[in-house]
Amino acid sequence: MIKKSRIVIFFLIVLAIGGLMSQTALNTAKSINLGLDLQGGFEILYEVSNPDGEGEVTEETMQSTVSALDQRVNVLGVSEPNISIEGDNRVRVQLAGIDDQQQARELLATEADLSFRDIDDNVLLSGDDLQESGASVNFDQGNQPVVSVGLRDGDEFGRVTEQVIEEYPPPENLMVIWLDYEEGDSFMEESQKEDPKFLSAPSVNEPLYTDTVQIEGNFELEEAEFLAEILNSGSLPVELEEIYSNAVGASLGEEAMDQTIFAGFIGIGLIFAFMLFYYRFMGVISIISLTSYIYVVLVVFNWMQGVLTLPGLAALVLGVGMAVDANIITYERIKEELREGRSVISAFKLGTSRSFSTIVDANITTIIAAGVLFYYGTSSVQGFAVVLIVSILTSFLTAVLLTRFLLGLWVKSRIFNKKPRVFGIKERDIDARQ
Amino acid sequence: MLGSKRRKEIPFVKHRKKFFIISLVMAAVGIALLVTIRLNLGIDFESGSRVEVSGDEPLTAEQVQEDFASIGEGYEPDDITLAGDNGQMAHARFIGALDQGEISEIQTYFIDNYGQEPNISTVSPQVGEELAMNALISVLIAAVGIIIYVTIRFQFLYALAAIVALFHDAFFIIVVFSALQLEVNVPFIAAVLTIVGYSINDTIVTFDRIRENMAKEEVSTFEQLSAVVDKSLNQTLGRSISTVLTVVFAAVSLYVFGGEAIRSFSFALIVGLIAGTYSSLFLAAQLWVSWKWKSIQKQQNKEAQKETEPTI
Numbered sequence: 001m002i003k004k005s006r007i008v009i010f011f012l013i014v015l016a017i018g019g020l021m022s023q024t025a026l027n028t029a030k031s032i033n034l035g036l037d038l039q040g041g042f043e044i045l046y047e048v049s050n051p052d053g054e055g056e057v058t059e060e061t062m063q064s065t066v067s068a069l070d071q072r073v074n075v076l077g078v079s080e081p082n083i084s085i086e087g088d089n090r091v092r093v094q095l096a097g098i099d100d101q102q103q104a105r106e107l108l109a110t111e112a113d114l115s116f117r118d119i120d121d122n123v124l125l126s127g128d129d130l131q132e133s134g135a136s137v138n139f140d141q142g143n144q145p146v147v148s149v150g151l152r153d154g155d156e157f158g159r160v161t162e163q164v165i166e167e168y169p170p171p172e173n174l175m176v177i178w179l180d181y182e183e184g185d186s187f188m189e190e191s192q193k194e195d196p197k198f199l200s201a202p203s204v205n206e207p208l209y210t211d212t213v214q215i216e217g218n219f220e221l222e223e224a225e226f227l228a229e230i231l232n233s234g235s236l237p238v239e240l241e242e243i244y245s246n247a248v249g250a251s252l253g254e255e256a257m258d259q260t261i262f263a264g265f266i267g268i269g270l271i272f273a274f275m276l277f278y279y280r281f282m283g284v285i286s287i288i289s290l291t292s293y294i295y296v297v298l299v300v301f302n303w304m305q306g307v308l309t310l311p312g313l314a315a316l317v318l319g320v321g322m323a324v325d326a327n328i329i330t331y332e333r334i335k336e337e338l339r340e341g342r343s344v345i346s347a348f349k350l351g352t353s354r355s356f357s358t359i360v361d362a363n364i365t366t367i368i369a370a371g372v373l374f375y376y377g378t379s380s381v382q383g384f385a386v387v388l389i390v391s392i393l394t395s396f397l398t399a400v401l402l403t404r405f406l407l408g409l410w411v412k413s414r415i416f417n418k419k420p421r422v423f424g425i426k427e428r429d430i431d432a433r434q
Numbered sequence: 435m436l437g438s439k440r441r442k443e444i445p446f447v448k449h450r451k452k453f454f455i456i457s458l459v460m461a462a463v464g465i466a467l468l469v470t471i472r473l474n475l476g477i478d479f480e481s482g483s484r485v486e487v488s489g490d491e492p493l494t495a496e497q498v499q500e501d502f503a504s505i506g507e508g509y510e511p512d513d514i515t516l517a518g519d520n521g522q523m524a525h526a527r528f529i530g531a532l533d534q535g536e537i538s539e540i541q542t543y544f545i546d547n548y549g550q551e552p553n554i555s556t557v558s559p560q561v562g563e564e565l566a567m568n569a570l571i572s573v574l575i576a577a578v579g580i581i582i583y584v585t586i587r588f589q590f591l592y593a594l595a596a597i598v599a600l601f602h603d604a605f606f607i608i609v610v611f612s613a614l615q616l617e618v619n620v621p622f623i624a625a626v627l628t629i630v631g632y633s634i635n636d637t638i639v640t641f642d643r644i645r646e647n648m649a650k651e652e653v654s655t656f657e658q659l660s661a662v663v664d665k666s667l668n669q670t671l672g673r674s675i676s677t678v679l680t681v682v683f684a685a686v687s688l689y690v691f692g693g694e695a696i697r698s699f700s701f702a703l704i705v706g707l708i709a710g711t712y713s714s715l716f717l718a719a720q721l722w723v724s725w726k727w728k729s730i731q732k733q734q735n736k737e738a739q740k741e742t743e744p745t746i
Binding site: 268 | 580624628630631632634635643672673679680681687688690692
C-alpha cells in the first residue's frame with residue numbers, strides 16, 4: 001500500500017523551503033560583504049613604529065593607532081571600513097568601494113602633525129598646543145579659503161611671535177607652518193622649490209596675542225577642508241610605513257564579480273544536469289538539497305558578517321564539491337545495494353547508514369585541515385578556512401541529513417517498491433541471488 | 435565475487451610499480467623544473483608594482499608603452515602583458531615599488547585618457563613570502579592533525595599514504611605552474627589549499643572502502659590483499675568519477691566564464707582535481723598495498739618464529 005501522506009509532506013516541505021528562499025535569497029545575497037578583490041577598493045598594510053624609532057610598539061599604542069585611523073576613515077565616508085591589527089606591529093586598512101584612492105592614501109598616511117617653526121627649523125609650537133577639534137575652514141578678504149586652528153593658550157602664541165621678531169630681522173621674520181615635518185626637512189631648501197613641503201610661511205611683524213591662527217596656503221577649497229578634517233581627527237601617535245598595498249579599480253572588481261556569479265550559475269547548472277541524468281530521481285533530491293546548501297551558507301556567512309573574497313569563493317566551490325560528493329557517496333551506495341538484489345527500502349537503509357561513516361570521516365579530516373588553517377593562517381588563508389568550515393558544516397546538514405530525510409519520505413511511502421529504474425538501475429543489472 | 439561477471443574489474447594493484455615509476459619520474463622532472471626555470475612569481479612575491487590598465491578597445495603593448503612614456507621619464511614598464519577576451523586589458527609590471535606620487539600620476543593619466551581607473555598594486559615581497567610560508571606551515575601542522583585522526587580511525591599506514599597523496603597533489607600543481615610559467619599569486623595559494631582539502635577528502639573515501647572490505651575478509655597472501663584493494667577501488671570508481679566530474683564542471687565553468695581575475699586560479703583547481711583523482715586511485719591506495727604487505731609479512735615472520743621457537 002502506498003502511503004500518500006509522506007509524499008504530501010515532501011511537497012509541503014519543498015514548498016516551504018522554496019517560499020522561504022524566494023522571499024529572502026535575493027536580499028541575503030545582496031547584503032553579503034564583498035572583499036576588495038570582488039568589489040574594488042584598496043588595502044594598505046602598514047608597519048607601525050614609534051616616532052623616535054626606538055622601543056617596541058605597545059599593544060596600547062596599536063589600539064590607539066587603529067582608533068585614530070578609524071576616525072580618519074570616517075572622514076572619507078567609507079561604509080564598512082576594515083582596520084585590523086596583524087601580528088605585533090602591523091595594521092591592515094581595507095577600504096572597499098572607495099572612489100578617490102589618492103585622497104584616501106594621503107589621509108591615512110599623514111601623521112597630521114602640525115608644527116610652527118622658525119626659518120632654522122626650531123620648533124616654536126607643536127601639535128600639542130592645538131585645541132582639540134579646533135580646526136575649521138574660513139575665507140580671507142580675497143575670498144580665498146584658509147584653515148584656522150584654535151590654540152590652547154593665546155599667550156603662548158604671543159610669546160613665540162615676539163621671539164621670532166626679536167631673533168630674526170626682516171625679511172627672515174617668518175613663521176613656517178609644517179604638516180608632518182620630518183627630521184632632515186629644511187625650510188631653506190624647501191623655500192627654493194616650486195612646490196615646497198611646508199604649508200605656508202607668513203611673516204610676523206608684530207606680536208600676536210590670539211588663540212586662533214589662520215593658515216593661508218593658497219588652498220583650493222577642497223584642500224582646505226581636507227586639512228581641517230585631518231587636523232580635527234587627531235594626530236597619529238606613531239609613524240606608519242606602507243609595506244604592502246593593493247588597489248582594485250571598482251569597475252574591474254565589479255566585472256570580475258559579475259563574471260564569477262555567471263560562471264557559478266553555469267557550473268551549478270551543469271552539476272544539476274549531471275545529477276539528474278545520472279541519478280534520476282535521486283538527482284531531483286540533490287537539486288533541492290544543494291540549493292538549500294548554497295542558501296544556508298550565504299545566510300550563515302551573512303550572519304557572521306564575513307567578508308567574501310576570492311579565496312573564500314574558492315572554499316565555496318570546494319564546499320559545493322563536498323556537498324555533491326556526500327550525495328554521490330550515498331547514492332552510489334544505494335545503487336550498489338540495489339544491484340545486489342536488495343529491496344528499495346532496505347537498499348536505502350543500508351546505503352545511507354553505510355555511507356554515513358565514510359562521509360563523517362572525510363568531512364572531519366577536512367575540517368581538521370580547515371581548523372588548522374584558520375588557527376595558524378593569516379589574512380587570505382584564514383578567509384579561505386572560515387568559508388570552508390561553514391561549508392562543511394552546512395553540507396553536513398543539507399547534503400547528508402536533508403537529503404536522507406527527503407529521499408526517505410519517498411522511499412518509505414513505498415511508491416518506488418520494485419522500481420529500481422527510478423534510481424538509475426536496470427532490472428537486468430540486478431544480481432538474482434535473492 | 436560480487437558483480438565480477440557483469441562488470442569488468444580494473445586490476446589497479448597489478449600495475450602499481452608502473453604508477454610508482456610514473457610518479458617518481460614526475461617528481462624528478464618537477465624538482466628539475468623548479469630548480470632550473472623556477473616559478474614565475476607574481477607581484478605578491480616579487481618586489482615591485484603592477485599597473486592593470488583597461489580600455490574600451492583592444493590595446494597593444496606598444497600603445498601602453500607609449501602611454502607610460504608620455505606620463506614622464508622613468509615610467510618604463512619592465513614587462514607588459516595583454517589580457518582580457520579581446521586584449522582590452524594590459525598588465526604593466528615595474529620592478530621596484532612606485533612611490534605615492536608616481537602612483538597618483540599614473541592614475542590621473544589613465545583616468546583622463548582611458549576613463550577608467552587602473553589597478554595599481556605595490557608590494558614588498560616580504561608580505562607575499564610571509565603568506566606563502568604561513569600557508570606552508572599551516573598545511574604541515576594540518577598534516578600532523580590529519581595523521582593523528584586517520585591513525586585513530588583507520589591505521590597509521592592509511593594516514594601516511596593519505597599525506598603522501600596530499601603533498602603529491604599540491605606539488606603537482608606547483609610543477610605545472612612552473613612548467614607553463616604561469617604567474618603565482620595569492621589566489622594560487624588558495625587554489626593549492628582547495629586541492630589539499632579535496633585530495634584528503636577523496637583519499638579518505640577510497641580508504642574507507644578498503645577498510646570496510648579488509649574487515650570482511652581474511653588476508654594472508656598478497657593476491658588476497660590486492661584482490662581486496664582492487665575490489666574496493668572498483669567499487670568506489672563510480673563515485674570517484676562522478677565526484678571529480680561535478681567539481682571539474684564547477685572549475686571549468688569558472689575557468690571559461692569566470693573572467694580574467696580567477697582564470698589562473700581555476701586552472702590550478704582543474705589541474706589539482708585531476709592530480710587528486712590520480713593520486714587517490716594510483717598512488718595512495720597502491721602505496722598502502724605495498725606498505726601493508728610488508729607489515730603483514732613481518733607479522734607472519736614473527737608468528738612463524740614464535741611457533742618454531744619452542745621446538746629448538
